[in-house]
Structures are given as structure tokens and as C-alpha cells.
Amino acid sequence: METTQTTLIDGSKLIIESLARSGAQAFVAYPITPSNWMYKYGKQRLPLFLAAPDEITTLQWMAGLSATGVMPVTSSAFPGIALMVESINMAYAMELPMVIIITQRLGPSTGSATTGAQGDLSLLKGIISGGYAVPVLSPSDFVDAWTLANEAVRVALKYRTPVFLLTSKEMVMYQRSFDLNRLPTLRSYDYDREIEGEFKPYKPVRNLTPAFVPLGDDNHLTRFTASTHDEDANIRKNDPEALANSKRLQEKLVQNLDDFFHMDLDTVEGARDLILTWGITADAAREAVQQLRSRGKAVDLLTVKTLLPVHPRIYDIIDGYERTFIAEENLNGQFRQILFGEKTSENILGISKIGNMITPPEIIRAVETQKSLQL
Amino acid sequence: MSTTVSTKILTDKKFPFCPGCGHGIAIRNLAKVLQQLGYRPQDVAVVSDIGCSGLIDPLFATHTIHGLHGRSPALGLGVAMGLQQKPGKKTIAFIGDGGATIGLQHILEAARRNVDMTLIVLNNQLYGMTGGQISGLTTRKFKEIIDFETDVPAFNLVHLAHASGARFAARVDHPKQMPEVLKRAVETEGFALIEIASLCTSYAFKRLDELMDVVQEEEVLENPRPATQIRLAERPSLLDRQEIIHKEYEPGRPGRYGFVLAGSAGGGVQSVGKFLATAGMRAGLHATMKGEYPITVGTGFSVAEVIFDHRPIRYTGIDVDFIGVIVTTDGLEKIRKRITPGSRIYLDEKLKDADLPAREVIVRPFTKYVNRKSAALLATAYMLRQEQIIPLEALRETLTKHRLAKVFLETLDKLAELDG
Ligand SMILES: Cc1ncc(C[n+]2csc(CCOP(=O)(O)OP(=O)(O)O)c2C)c(N)n1
Numbered sequence: 001m002e003t004t005q006t007t008l009i010d011g012s013k014l015i016i017e018s019l020a021r022s023g024a025q026a027f028v029a030y031p032i033t034p035s036n037w038m039y040k041y042g043k044q045r046l047p048l049f050l051a052a053p054d055e056i057t058t059l060q061w062m063a064g065l066s067a068t069g070v071m072p073v074t075s076s077a078f079p080g081i082a083l084m085v086e087s088i089n090m091a092y093a094m095e096l097p098m099v100i101i102i103t104q105r106l107g108p109s110t111g112s113a114t115t116g117a118q119g120d121l122s123l124l125k126g127i128i129s130g131g132y133a134v135p136v137l138s139p140s141d142f143v144d145a146w147t148l149a150n151e152a153v154r155v156a157l158k159y160r161t162p163v164f165l166l167t168s169k170e171m172v173m174y175q176r177s178f179d180l181n182r183l184p185t186l187r188s189y190d191y192d193r194e195i196e197g198e199f200k201p202y203k204p205v206r207n208l209t210p211a212f213v214p215l216g217d218d219n220h221l222t223r224f225t226a227s228t229h230d231e232d233a234n235i236r237k238n239d240p241e242a243l244a245n246s247k248r249l250q251e252k253l254v255q256n257l258d259d260f261f262h263m264d265l266d267t268v269e270g271a272r273d274l275i276l277t278w279g280i281t282a283d284a285a286r287e288a289v290q291q292l293r294s295r296g297k298a299v300d301l302l303t304v305k306t307l308l309p310v311h312p313r314i315y316d317i318i319d320g321y322e323r324t325f326i327a328e329e330n331l332n333g334q335f336r337q338i339l340f341g342e343k344t345s346e347n348i349l350g351i352s353k354i355g356n357m358i359t360p361p362e363i364i365r366a367v368e369t370q371k372s373l374q375l
Numbered sequence: 376m377s378t379t380v381s382t383k384i385l386t387d388k389k390f391p392f393c394p395g396c397g398h399g400i401a402i403r404n405l406a407k408v409l410q411q412l413g414y415r416p417q418d419v420a421v422v423s424d425i426g427c428s429g430l431i432d433p434l435f436a437t438h439t440i441h442g443l444h445g446r447s448p449a450l451g452l453g454v455a456m457g458l459q460q461k462p463g464k465k466t467i468a469f470i471g472d473g474g475a476t477i478g479l480q481h482i483l484e485a486a487r488r489n490v491d492m493t494l495i496v497l498n499n500q501l502y503g504m505t506g507g508q509i510s511g512l513t514t515r516k517f518k519e520i521i522d523f524e525t526d527v528p529a530f531n532l533v534h535l536a537h538a539s540g541a542r543f544a545a546r547v548d549h550p551k552q553m554p555e556v557l558k559r560a561v562e563t564e565g566f567a568l569i570e571i572a573s574l575c576t577s578y579a580f581k582r583l584d585e586l587m588d589v590v591q592e593e594e595v596l597e598n599p600r601p602a603t604q605i606r607l608a609e610r611p612s613l614l615d616r617q618e619i620i621h622k623e624y625e626p627g628r629p630g631r632y633g634f635v636l637a638g639s640a641g642g643g644v645q646s647v648g649k650f651l652a653t654a655g656m657r658a659g660l661h662a663t664m665k666g667e668y669p670i671t672v673g674t675g676f677s678v679a680e681v682i683f684d685h686r687p688i689r690y691t692g693i694d695v696d697f698i699g700v701i702v703t704t705d706g707l708e709k710i711r712k713r714i715t716p717g718s719r720i721y722l723d724e725k726l727k728d729a730d731l732p733a734r735e736v737i738v739r740p741f742t743k744y745v746n747r748k749s750a751a752l753l754a755t756a757y758m759l760r761q762e763q764i765i766p767l768e769a770l771r772e773t774l775t776k777h778r779l780a781k782v783f784l785e786t787l788d789k790l791a792e793l794d795g
Pocket residue numbers: 425426427428429444470471472473474475497499501502503504505510
């Protein structure tokens with residue numbers, strides 16, 4: 001192979017190609033900017049493409065397909081995600097694998113369709129009624145777009161859950177020169193159908209997750225339900241076995257978080273300040289860190305890629321610094337608030353902005369003045 | 376549940392309905408029909424909704440999936456499309472009249488798509504589970520009795536499904552007709568809807584004849600069209616079609632450069648942005664290209680932002696003084712506020728009166744030599760030649776590879792006329 005394979009490419013294409021190679025089989029979607037490139041590529045690449053008439057239908061079709069063993073993905077932005085919420089809860093409770101890409105754009109409401117943002121993380125934190133954890137992966141560059149799309153499919157299938165791939169307009173609707181040789185070879189994944197002992201639809205078998213038997217299976221009859229249920233999928237109200245099953249939905253993800261927690265920690269000798277960032281602000285943060293270091297300022301950079309569930313390791317890292325600046329393109333610092341609540345402190349500072357990407361000079365300004373920045 | 380699959384369609388579970396509730400009759404009839412037609416439990420997926428009519432999944436010894444209020448036709452269609460990969464399987468979804476109201480769109484969509492599945496609508500004229508409120512299928516006759524929105528008619532679901540393309544759409548009022556019509560529905564290859572009048576003894580009537588007085592007429596409507604087949608197909612990699620670009624030219628002064636190309640929709644600005652980025656790559660530079668245009672892409676401004684850097688590009692915004700190319704008023708107005716005192720702007724002569732706060736404004740009559748479709752390209756080529764950041768040849772080479780190469784290269788030839 002040649003040493004470089006440089007091409008002009010966009011993040012949407014890398015994500016869809018990766019999903020296809022990872023085992024995603026159906027792309028179901030309703031058009032919305034900035035997901036339109038995903039839609040176009042999804043149609044070109046996935047084995048099955050369905051143009052749904054709305055986002056509720058999208059999620060329902062995906063759930064139906066997934067229950068028969070056809071792995072679905074979709075891509076949408078806040079207005080569409082809002083319509084999907086009840087159905088996402090359904091898929092979560094039924095334990096149906098699927099990948100939901102969110103291309104964040106400026107809110108509130110319809111907001112501005114072609115302006116990027118990082119404003120939907122708080123929604124995902126509370127998207128499952130009852131506050132249950134759901135995996136949220138957020139690529140910070142094109143290599144992540146490729147590897148985390150693969151990871152999203154793996155996690156969705158392994159833990160039988162919807163997984164969010166949280167991107168932004170700035171990641172999926174621009175092109176850059178990129179060496180394709182930087183993309184690792186991907187493994188393809190499938191539903192885990194290995195049954196142990198007697199089959200029960202919701203009996204945890206591995207990793208607190210039940211084995212998957214698709215609807216229509218010839219050897220075992222299966223049941224899926226979104227109502228509170230026991231291992232046999234019998235609907236039960238608040239009896240202990242059913243509540244234990246509901247708790248397991250959260251536990252399977254939290255207890256196995258090490259398996260899908262991803263972050264980059266870039267350190268130098270003697271740094272007492274940490275910049276913590278995620279998603280599309282990571283590029284600006286990398287540039288800012290480089291410039292700060294070249295001016296003699298030791299500063300470290302933590303790029304979190306598995307945002308939810310929150311891994312305790314993030315707190316351990318933050319504890320090692322005098323100050324942490326959390327940079328993200330939203331109004332109030334959503335990840336910061338998830339980590340530390342609404343109370344601000346001298347040690348935890350925010351760099352937040354709406355309407356435009358946070359720039360390297362803005363991050364540098366915050367670090368040099370040791371002040372929060374709300375733009 | 377055991378691994379040995381029995382042949383019974385129904386479990387032994389007690390029916391959960393109030394005494395005299397009509398929902399159970401439809402379920403027993405369906406089980407008989409399925410057995411008659413030779414379906415084994417493992418061949419059937421029962422999709423249920425929310426409502427009294429949704430309490431049915433424990434009653435079925437088949438595969439079951441129990442979802443949300445109003446969504447069983449959509450969930451069912453998803454299941455039906457998935458089951459097409461395994462021949463001989465049948466999807467049967469149930470919904471109440473309330474569910475059919477909130478999920479009407481799903482029913483029309485399933486009818487239109489005509490994938491093989493059966494939808495059984497248990498119409499008891501009301502929302503049983505939530506206390507007897509009216510639905511979109513409640514008839515005026517019934518609403519007169521309960522004094523509720525008497526001036527609003529009911530949807531005719533059978534007509535709606537038929538008009539949307541359902542292979543089979545029928546209404547059954549009297550239980551006597553039910554086995555025969557249910558059988559026809561299940562035998563249908565394609566989307567079959569059967570609306571069944573059902574007695575709610577708690578909130579509507581105690582007696583069947585009272586219900587028969589208020590329901591819509593029985594009918595059977597068919598569209599002779601084949602069922603839609605859903606197949607999964609392997610498709611080629613998106614990367615196969617990616618153009619690999621090698622360094623063929625030497626760049627000029629190293630550094631980071633931001634270009635903002637501003638014009639109007641239809642002026643090829645987005646393509647020129649891509650050509651510029653690719654040309655930079657041909658000169659061994661890292662490049663990014665971002666487009667900005669109104670949601671209605673065919674009108675108004677069109678702006679392309681391109682960055683060149685001899686180092687890998689991290690931040691993809693233009694955070695330095697930039698080199699602007701402005702060929703229309705739309706473009707000018709869009710980027711005017713961004714122009715920094717250190718920027719250099721190449722401006723079409725027609726816009727020469729624009730008072731721009733740039734370090735340097737270079738005015739040339741681009742639109743005099745080419746039409747509006749080519750002005751952005753000519754102006755960008757002119758800029759590139761003046762700036763010497765990359766050789767003009769790198770752009771020419773990029774254009775040569777395009778299917779419209781001839782037109783583009785003719786535009787480049789106008790550079791000589793501009794000089795003259
Ligand atoms: C989105 C949503 N809105 C409202 C409800 C509350 N709800 C539960 S059942 C039901 C009505 C059921 O009526 P129908 O579908 O006719 O079934 P029936 O009980 O009459 O058999 C409603 C409104 C719900 N579950 N979900």
C-alpha cells in the first residue's frame with residue numbers, strides 16, 4: 001500500500017462507510033439538516049435504505065427491523081430526535097440494538113439548521129425516563145468518526161441498546177484533506193445469539209445482557225416488550241423481579257463502562273491546568289494547547305469521547321489539576337453541568353459559546369486570564 | 376419459555392378483559408384462522424399496541440412484541456420488512472381505535488407501502504383503557520348518545536387505507552362475519568387492514584345490538600397490486616470513488632491561509648471551493664473546505680471557506696486575516712462584516728463602490744469576461760496567480776480532471792484578457 005492516500009473527504013462519509021463495514025444493515029431516516037449528507041450516503045451504502053415519513057416512524061421501523069435481527073441506524077438533529085424520544089425509550093426498554101447519529105445544530109427549537117452546536121448532550125443525559133444511562137459517543141476528529149461509528153455498532157449489539165453518536169454540523173458537513181491510511185481496519189459485528197441454558201427473553205446471559213433471539217426464529221419463541229417486565233417478558237408492575245430487570249438496563253452499561261470508555265489525555269511535564277473538551281471543540285482545544293505550550297505554558301488536554309455514562313476516571317484526572325477549563329459550544333456548559341452541577345467554582349471553569357465554533361484564541365484567553373468565558 | 380415449540384397459537388393465560396368485552400372474540404377468531412392456514416407459532420409475530428386492545432401479547436404463544444400507543448402499525452411494518460428475509464413468516468399487528476387515531480400516519484404509510492402484514496383494528500368507539508373518551512373513529516351516532524363533539528364525523532379508516540393503496544381493507548361489524556373476513560385478511564399478500572367492531576361493556580354498551588346501531592357500514596375494498604418486496608443488497612464502498620490526490624507541485628511561502636469565496640447561488644462557488652482545496656492538496660498542502668449557503672440552496676448567497684496550511688490543520692475556522700474573492704452583491708453582503716483590516720479582497724468591478732475595511736482591495740472586471748456561472752472561478756484563478764501560494768497549474772490540473780473541463784479551462788484562458 002502507498003504511504004499516503006490523501007483525499008478530500010467529509011465526516012458524514014467516513015461515519016456511514018464505517019457503520020456499513022461494522023455491521024449496520026439498514027439506514028432509516030427522515031431528512032433534516034445537517035444530517036442530509038448522512039442520508040445521501042446511507043442510501044448509497046447500506047444494504048437497506050428506507051425513507052420514513054417522519055421521525056417517530058423512523059424509530060419504530062428501526063425497532064421492528066432490529067427485533068428481527070436487521071441492525072438499523074439513523075441520523076437526525078434535535079427537532080427529529082425530540083419526536084423520537086418516546087420510541088427511543090421503547091427500544092431501550094426492549095433492548096434493541098441501533099445507532100442514532102445526532103448532527104447537532106443551533107437551538108432552541110428549529111433554531112438555525114446550518115449552524116453547528118454542542119447543545120443536545122443534556123437532552124441525552126435525561127432522555128430515558130427514570131434517568132437511565134444510555135451510551136453517548138462523540139467523535140473529536142475524522143479518525144474518531146471512523147472508529148467510534150464502529151464502536152457504536154459494537155456496543156449497541158453487545159449490550160443490546162440504542163447508542164448515540166453525537167456529532168455536529170462542523171464535523172459532518174465540511175471536507176478536509178485526509179490520509180485514508182490513518183483509518184484502521186474495522187471488525188464487523190452481529191447480534192449475539194448464543195443461548196446458555198433455558199432461553200428466557202430477558203434473562204441476562206453475558207455482560208448483564210440477554211441473548212438475542214429474533215422475531216420469527218424457528219427454534220425459540222421470543223418476546224419483546226417496552227412495559228415493565230420480568231425475565232420472561234411478562235408485564236409486571238412494581239414487583240421485585242421486574243424492577244430488578246429495569247435496574248439491569250442501567251447496570252449493564254455502567255458496570256461495563258470500561259469496555260467502551262474512550263478518551264485522549266495529552267500531558268506535559270508540570271501542567272497545573274487542564275483543558276477538558278469533547279466533539280467539535282476538540283480541534284480548537286488542540287490548537288490552543290499547542291500554542292500555549294509553545295509560549296511556555298504547560299497545559300494538559302483531556303478529550304472525552306464516551307460522554308455518557310460518565311466514567312469516574314474523568315474525576316480522578318480532574319483531581320490532579322489546580323484548574324480545569326471545560327470548553328464546549330453551548331450556552332451553559334452542558335458536560336460541565338453534568339459533571340459538576342450548576343454551581344461554579346474556582347477550580348472548574350467553563351468556556352462556552354453559541355452560534356460559532358469556539359476559537360483557539362478564546363481558549364487561550366480563558367487559560368491565560370484564568371477566567372470562565374461565556375460568549 | 377421452553378425450547379420445544381408447541382403448535383398452539385394461544386397460551387393458557389386468562390383473558391384480561393372485563394366480562395363481555397369484545398376484544399377477546401377477535402383474538403380467538405384470529406387464532407383459529409392462523410391454525411386453519413397452517414401457521415406454526417414460530418411463523419407468526421404478533422405486534423401489540425397500548426390500550427385494552429394492547430393487553431394481548433401474553434395471550435399469544437407466538438413471537439410477540441409489545442410497544443407504544445399508536446405505533447404498532449409502524450413497529451409492525453418494521454418487523455414485517457425484517458421478516459421478509461425469512462420466507463413463510465407472518466406479521467400481525469393489533470391496534471385500538473384510539474391507537475389508530477394517534478398513529479393514523481403509520482397506517483396510511485403501511486397501506487401505501489403494501490408490505491405483507493395484517494393490521495387488526497379493534498374499534499370499540501372509545502379509549503377503553505383511559506376511561507371511555509372519544510377517538511377519531513367514534514361515530515356521530517355514538518357521540519350523540521354520550522353528547523360529545525356531535526358535529527365532528529368519524530374517520531373512515533377503511534376508505535383511508537384503501538385510498539392509500541392497501542391491498543385489502545375491510546370493516547366487520549357483526550361477529551358472524553369475522554372468521555371469513557379475517558381469513559381473507561391474513562391470506563392477503565400485502566398490507567391488509569381489518570377494522571372489527573368490538574363491544575366495550577364498561578364504557579359503551581352492554582349489548583351487541585346497541586353497538587350495531589352506531590357503527591359504520593361493513594365493507595371490503597381491494598387494490599389488486601402485488602406486495603412490496605424488501606431485500607437487503609450489498610453496495611460498494613463509498614471510499615472506492617474517492618479521488619486520491621498526490622503532491623505534484625511545490626507550494627509558495629509556507630503558512631496558514633484562509634480563503635473566503637463569496638458569490639451567489641448558481642455561481643459555482645461551492646465547486647470552486649472544492650477545486651481550490653484540491654489544488655492546494657496537489658501542492659502538498661493540508662486543506663479544508665466548508666460551504667455556507669441558505670437552506671434554500673437555489674437562491675441568495677453562496678460562500679466557500681478554504682484553508683491551506685503546510686502543517687496539519689486542527690481548528691477549521693478562519694481565524695486569520697483572509698483572502699477574499701467577491702463576485703456578487705449577495706456574496707458581498709454575506710461576508711462584509713467578517714472582513715478584517717488585514718484582509719485582502721479581490722472584488723468584481725461592478726462592486727467597486729463597496730467601502731471595505733480591508734488592507735487591500737483589488738478590483739477587476741471578472742464579470743465582463745465571463746458569465747455569472749464562471750465569475751467565481753475566474754476571480755479565484757486570478758487571485759491564486761497573484762498570491763502565488765500555490766502554482767496556478769495545480770488548479771488547472773484539478774479542472775482538467777473534471778467532466779466540464781473544457782468550459783473551466785476556457786474560463787482560465789480569460790486570465791490573459793483580464794491582463795490585457
Ligand atoms: C403517547 C401516549 N398518549 C397517551 C397514552 C395514554 N393511553 C393509554 S391507552 C389509551 C387509549 C387506548 O384506546 P384504544 O387504542 O382505543 O384502545 P382500547 O383501550 O379502547 O382497547 C391512551 C390514550 C399513552 N399510552 N401514550
